[in-house]
Amino acid sequence: MSSSEHIRLSDPQADGSAKYLMSRVKEISKVGYAFGHQDATAYGMGWKNDGTRYKSDVNDVAGDFPAIYGFELGHLELGHAHNLDTVNFEMMANLIKTAHENGGIITLSWHPNNPSTKKSAWDPTPTVAHILEGGILHPKYLGCLNKIADFLKSLKTKSGESIPIVFRPYHEMNGSWFWWGHKNCTPNEFKQLWRETFHILTRNFEVHNLIFCYATDAITDKKEYLQFYPGDDFVDMLGIDLYHKKTTEEYVELLNDNLEILAEVAKLKNMPYALTEGGLEGVKIKDWWTAVLDKNISNKGLSWVLVWRNASPSHYFAPFEGQRSSLDFKKFKNLPHVLFLEEIANIK
Ligand code: BMA
Numbered sequence: 001m002s003s004s005e006h007i008r009l010s011d012p013q014a015d016g017s018a019k020y021l022m023s024r025v026k027e028i029s030k031v032g033y034a035f036g037h038q039d040a041t042a043y044g045m046g047w048k049n050d051g052t053r054y055k056s057d058v059n060d061v062a063g064d065f066p067a068i069y070g071f072e073l074g075h076l077e078l079g080h081a082h083n084l085d086t087v088n089f090e091m092m093a094n095l096i097k098t099a100h101e102n103g104g105i106i107t108l109s110w111h112p113n114n115p116s117t118k119k120s121a122w123d124p125t126p127t128v129a130h131i132l133e134g135g136i137l138h139p140k141y142l143g144c145l146n147k148i149a150d151f152l153k154s155l156k157t158k159s160g161e162s163i164p165i166v167f168r169p170y171h172e173m174n175g176s177w178f179w180w181g182h183k184n185c186t187p188n189e190f191k192q193l194w195r196e197t198f199h200i201l202t203r204n205f206e207v208h209n210l211i212f213c214y215a216t217d218a219i220t221d222k223k224e225y226l227q228f229y230p231g232d233d234f235v236d237m238l239g240i241d242l243y244h245k246k247t248t249e250e251y252v253e254l255l256n257d258n259l260e261i262l263a264e265v266a267k268l269k270n271m272p273y274a275l276t277e278g279g280l281e282g283v284k285i286k287d288w289w290t291a292v293l294d295k296n297i298s299n300k301g302l303s304w305v306l307v308w309r310n311a312s313p314s315h316y317f318a319p320f321e322g323q324r325s326s327l328d329f330k331k332f333k334n335l336p337h338v339l340f341l342e343e344i345a346n347i348k
Contacts, residue, residue, distance in 0.1 A: 009236050010198070015208045021105065021164035022211055022236060025272045027347050028303045032337030034105070034344050036068025036306030037318050038277075041095045042087045044310045045320035051091040054098060057310050057320040058340075062333040067344035068304045069099040070277075074111035074121060076151055077144035084111060084120070085311065089151065096155055100163045103345025107166035107213070107276070107306065110148070114179045115140055121178050128185035128193050142200065149205035162209040168276060170194060172217035172241055173228045187228050194230035215239030215276040218254055222261050238266045239276030243308075248285070248292055255296040263301050272303045279307035279317030283325040289332035298337060 004019040011018070028034050037058050042049050044057035059065045071092050074084035082088050096106050111121035115137050116130055131141035155163040173190055176183040180190060194214075201207045214235045219225045229235070240262050244251040259275070266273035275297060280288055297305060310316040319326045333340055339347075 010212055010232075010234050011202045011208055011210065013202065013206075013208050014210070015162055015164075017162045017164040018209050018211055021166070022272075024105070024344075024347055025166070025211070025237065025303050028339065028344065029272060029301050031343075031347065032335075032339050033274075033297065033302045034067035034304040034339040035333070036070055036105075036107070036304050037066040038070035038109075038306060038309040039072070039085065039087060039311075040066045040069055040318075041099065042071070042092065044318075045313070045316060045323075049091065049095070051088070051094065054095075058318050060321050061319045061323070061326045061329050062340065063330075064333065064340040064342050065099075065102070065104070067104055067339050067341050068306050069096070069104050069106050070109060070306050070309075071096060071106065072109050072111065073148060073151070074109075075113070077110075077112045077147055079147055085309070093151070093155060096163060097157065100155075101157060102341060104341055105166065105304075105344065106163065107168055108152075109171060109277075110167075110169045111178070112144065115144070116179075124176060124179055124181070124184045126184050127179050128189045132189065132192050133196055142204070145197065145200045146205060149201055149207045152201075152207045152209065153205075155209065164209045164211065166213050166237060167210045168213040168215050168239060169197060171215045171239075171276070174219060174224055175217040182228075190228045191230040194228075195234055198230075198234045211236045213237040213239050213274075213276065215241060217241050218258055219261060222265060225261055225265055232269060235269075236271060237303075238262060238269070238271050238273040240273075241277035242275060243278055244280035244288075244292065251280075251292065252296050259297060259300040259302070266301075273301070274303045275305040277308055278305055281315065281317060283317065283319055283323065286324050287328040288325055289328045290335070291328075294332055294335060294338065298335075 004023040007019040007022045040056040114123040116127035130137040170180045307317040319329045
């Protein structure tokens with residue numbers, strides 16, 4: 001059994017819910033690792049939640065829901081009712097509440113539009129310097145964070161307790177596809193962006209239910225992992241996003257090599273860590289879950305692995321009924337060290 005009494009988070013005013021979540025996250029890796037899915041209950045193959053049901057492709061196949069629930073905040077900063085992947089924010093808040101009340105863990109990513117050009121997060125036009133304190137777009141950025149803060153603070157249980165969140169902003173910054181990424185801003189600008197965002201959320205807007213997670217894309221070494229790291233006072237947890245894009249051999253090497261580096265950094269910092277995004281698009285390999293994924297991540301000390309969203313027949317990462325890896329996914333689910341909702345709910 002864990003105790004959150006001695007947990008310290010980067011936000012000195014972090015509330016009890018965030019501390020308790022941190023103790024659970026640490027506890028998980030002592031037992032195994034948890035399974036997560038992005039937008040698990042928002043939509044899946046051939047269905048979209050209209051707010052009237054609670055369903056997930058993962059549950060349809062494996063007979064249990066994921067332990068970790070990824071949701072995405074992109075376009076909340078614009079005041080839109082739906083995120084960039086057409087998920088309604090009010091419904092998302094309800095799905096978050098249910099997942100939390102069931103004992104699941106919530107992690108939020110954020111693909112904000114480029115504040116300078118108003119185009120997507122993938123518009124690399126340099127903008128970070130403009131949104132920092134003193135920059136021409138700083139007031140606008142404060143407005144964006146105000147909306148994010150309001151949403152985060154609105155996440156409460158039926159009895160009014162705050163719902164803790166693993167917040168994973170500005171991810172994959174070592175790649176250059178996002179406006180906050182490598183080459184589109186300097187490491188110092190990135191670090192400043194992270195620190196200011198941290199202070200604005202926690203001090204100005206008094207958001208205290210967050211665990212801050214720093215997550216890169218695939219790396220070549222420890223130096224690359226830490227190139228944009230804002231400092232131990234601003235981070236609680238570490239992550240890395242690793243997708244199976246090329247051959248199995250290449251992915252096996254990537255998992256082993258990158259997760260070893262991640263574990264080394266995390267152990268030095270005494271932080272929990274996770275494979276914060278991953279998967280094989282279309283899960284084309286029948287026994288991918290046990291033969292590729294579990295085989296290469298089970299002994300790495302991870303708290304979880306989260307596979308990306310089941311968006312469409314050409315963009316999905318978890319099985320659904322009849323999908324070719326379904327049988328293997330059930331085997332994966334039944335492995336004693338692989339934790340789905342029922343098992344994680346018992347980790348107190
Ligand atoms: C990417 C893709 C996009 C999506 C984005 C944010 O990996 O899935 O289609 O908009 O994540 O969820």
